[in-house]
Amino acid sequence: MASKDRLRVAGAALAAAVVELDWLAVNVALPQIAHDLNESQTDLQWVVTAFVVAFSGVLPVAGWALDALGRRRMLLWAIGLFLGGSLVCALAMSSAWLITGRAVQGVAAAVAAPGALALMSEQMQGAKRDRAVIKVFAAAGVGIALGPLLGGLFVDTVGWRSVFFIAWPAALTAGWLIYRHSFDPGPTGDTPRLPLVGMLCVTTGVVLLTVTIDRGTSWGWTSPATLTSTAAALVLLGSFAVTERDERRSVLSRRVYRERKLLLLTAAGATSVVGFILLFTLTAMYLRNSVGLSGLMTGCVLLAFSVPYAIASYLAGRLRSGKEAYRPVTVALVSGAAGLAGLSMASFPALYLACLVVCGIGLGTTAALLTLLVQRHTRPGDSGKVTSTNLAMKYFVAAVANTVSATVLEGIHGTPHGAESDAGAIDILMRGTACVVLVGALLLLPEARRTGRVAAAAEKEQGRPP
Numbered sequence: 001m002a003s004k005d006r007l008r009v010a011g012a013a014l015a016a017a018v019v020e021l022d023w024l025a026v027n028v029a030l031p032q033i034a035h036d037l038n039e040s041q042t043d044l045q046w047v048v049t050a051f052v053v054a055f056s057g058v059l060p061v062a063g064w065a066l067d068a069l070g071r072r073r074m075l076l077w078a079i080g081l082f083l084g085g086s087l088v089c090a091l092a093m094s095s096a097w098l099i100t101g102r103a104v105q106g107v108a109a110a111v112a113a114p115g116a117l118a119l120m121s122e123q124m125q126g127a128k129r130d131r132a133v134i135k136v137f138a139a140a141g142v143g144i145a146l147g148p149l150l151g152g153l154f155v156d157t158v159g160w161r162s163v164f165f166i167a168w169p170a171a172l173t174a175g176w177l178i179y180r181h182s183f184d185p186g187p188t189g190d191t192p193r194l195p196l197v198g199m200l201c202v203t204t205g206v207v208l209l210t211v212t213i214d215r216g217t218s219w220g221w222t223s224p225a226t227l228t229s230t231a232a233a234l235v236l237l238g239s240f241a242v243t244e245r246d247e248r249r250s251v252l253s254r255r256v257y258r259e260r261k262l263l264l265l266t267a268a269g270a271t272s273v274v275g276f277i278l279l280f281t282l283t284a285m286y287l288r289n290s291v292g293l294s295g296l297m298t299g300c301v302l303l304a305f306s307v308p309y310a311i312a313s314y315l316a317g318r319l320r321s322g323k324e325a326y327r328p329v330t331v332a333l334v335s336g337a338a339g340l341a342g343l344s345m346a347s348f349p350a351l352y353l354a355c356l357v358v359c360g361i362g363l364g365t366t367a368a369l370l371t372l373l374v375q376r377h378t379r380p381g382d383s384g385k386v387t388s389t390n391l392a393m394k395y396f397v398a399a400v401a402n403t404v405s406a407t408v409l410e411g412i413h414g415t416p417h418g419a420e421s422d423a424g425a426i427d428i429l430m431r432g433t434a435c436v437v438l439v440g441a442l443l444l445l446p447e448a449r450r451t452g453r454v455a456a457a458a459e460k461e462q463g464r465p466p
Contacts, residue, residue: 004181009132011177012116013139014170015075018082019109020143022167023051025151026102027284028295028302029160031420036160037095041285041420045406048281049210050099052399054106055113057203059392061196062111071119072182074111079175082108083168090164101164114391117375119182133375134314137368141310145303148284152299198243205236206396210403217410264443265373266390268333270397271440272366275336277398278405278433279305279359282426283343289421291348304353308360313368329369330448333441336362340434344427366440401436405429 026033026047034041065074085104092098120132147166154162212229219225280302287298316328339358346352374390409429413419 005132007177007181009120009135011174011182012075012119012132013136014174014177015079015112016116016136016140017143018079018167018171018174019113020140021147021150021170022082022086022105022164023048023109024144024147024280024306025154025163025166027280028148028151028288028298029155029163030284031288032155032160032295033098037098039095040416041289042406042410042416043214044095045281045402046095046099046214047102048277049214049399049402050102051106051109052277052395052402053203053207053210054103055110056392056395056399057199057206058107058110059114059395060202060389061199062114063386063389065111066115066118071115072178075115075119075178075182076175078108078111078115079171079178082112083171084108086164086167090161110391117371119178133372134368137371138310138314141306141313141364145306145310148280148302148306149296149299152295152297155295157296198240201236201240201243202396205233205240206399208233208236210400213400213403213407217407261447262374262386262390264447265370266393268329268440268443269367269370269374269390270394271436271443272333272336272363272370273394273398274401275340275359275433275437276363276367277402278429279340279343279363281402281405282430282433283356285420286423286426290423290426301349301353302356304356305360308357309364309367312361312364316365316368325369325373326444326448326451329366329373330441330444332362332365332369333437333444334362336366337434337438337441338362340430340437344430344434363437405433408432 030041030044030047033039033047034044037044062074082105085101085106085108088101088104089098090101092101116136117133120136150166151163154160154166208229212226212233215229216226283302283305284298287293287301288295293301316332336359339355339360339362342355342358343352346355374386409422409425410416410419412425412428413422419425
């Protein structure tokens with residue numbers, strides 16, 4: 001790979017790493033944030049949910065912007081907005097301001113995450129593109145590995161506000177590299193119409209749905225507030241479904257839900273993302289509140305997941321290609337589910353660490369292979385919209401799942417206060433998460449078996465004597 005290409009990849013890779021580095025570091029800081037802002041830790045799950053909802057809600061428009069306005073330009077704007085959101089979070093004096101800052105970060109991440117991948121798909125082709133995508137993905141894995149560790153270190157030594165400055169050096173370097181060494185080729189055709197109405201409908205609908213799930217217990221599940229919020233969410237989501245029927249106003253890439261394989265990959269990816277987010281959320285809760293570890297020690301323990309995750313995602317992308325990836329990704333999902341189930345039964349520390357390693361290998365392999373399979377089903381001109389649609393659908397599911405988990409945790413415990421320390425309730429949720437990930441494996445199993453038979457027949461044909 002030429003030196004200029006390496007610098008382009010480095011800029012995109014750092015942009016992807018910044019997103020993972022920042023938002024995962026916050027999980028370790030939640031106990032201190034909850035204490036300083038006088039909030040329960042389960043209520044402060046909105047610090048995570050706000051990021052994920054904003055991320056998934058803006059992704060479809062991000063796809064439009066990346067395709068219509070240029071990957072390089074939008075990546076630079078996203079990096080600047082991310083730094084601005086980080087500053088709002090660091091200076092927040094209330095949970096409302098903190099959640100607002102996290103939502104701003106989510107908006108920026110919605111452009112940066114698919115933009116980094118789309119930039120590589122646009123500027124490189126063939127095997128070079130695949131290597132670049134995997135390097136970007138591996139950099140995100142490094143961010144995943146370092147996020148909890150650096151978050152714990154900064155929380156224990158400087159304070160939780162410093163966590164929001166961790167990603168600044170990498171973000172500034174990424175912006176400089178992208179500005180100097182990447183290019184925008186310009187529009188490839190007619191600029192599509194901005195899908196603003198559909199985006200507002202689906203984002204507001206999901207926000208109302210997650211608020212209803214989060215507040216249903218305190219409001220009362222049959223109260224006027226709950227019923228009104230639920231009805232409004234359903235109307236907005238129904239309106240979104242209607243707007244999607246019009247090709248000119250559609251938010252999502254129609255290729256994703258019209259092509260069976262892309263839809264299958266997206267559904268399986270959603271179960272993997274749910275497993276990833278809930279593993280970090282529930283494990284951080286358990287280690288901080290039930291085991292009583294410091295922020296730094298919690299970050300160190302989570303390295304048992306994040307380091308294998310980063311290594312597995314990088315190696316999986318290099319060693320596997322084409323249709324053969326369906327079989328290993330199915331096995332990886334089963335491994336991830338097994339590791340999650342093991343966490344709910346393992347004693348700390350030895351067996352618990354072993355289960356985290358299994359989860360890291362399984363979910364890391366899954367994430368890399370699913371990303372490659374989606375990229376291989378995508379034409380370069382559609383890379384922005386297809387990538388963002390794929391991510392949006394996965395993270396919308398994850399946002400709702402994260403809110404459901406907090407509500408279920410409070411319900412099992414009986415009250416919001418102290419729920420984050422209920423090890424038994426956390427174990428129940430971890431088993432439920434394992435079942436969700438296993439569903440992803442079952443979805444891919446028919447395709448894995450079919451491609452396995454095709455590969456076996458091809459090998460047999462090649463082995464026949466002339």
